Amino acid sequence: MRRLCAVMLTLQAVVTLLAIPVAISVAHADATTAGAVGGVLAVAGLLIAGLLRYRWAYIAGTVLQVLVIATGFVVPVMFFLGVIFGALWVASIWVGRRVEGAHPR
Structure with missing residues (x-):
């Protein structure tokens, strides 16, 4: 389970980083704010992926899913992508x- 969730969080971090230029160019968000928020969310995803040996990290991953969905208020397509990644989580x-x-037979 840990590996599967870690891969999902890593992929989500990549998508979150790719949303930064979209927020700047399409949504006309402030570059500093978009970079900071997107960067923090991406780094948080990578950190949580590395900490999944702890039970609390799965709760942190769930909170991260909600935060990524919330970025949809700036970049509306992130509502869709956030829900997709939430479902994948x-x-x-x-x-x-x-x-x-499952027990081996």
């Missing part, structure tokens, strides 16, 4: 638990 946890719970 839930699916990663669900599938990971099923795989860990």
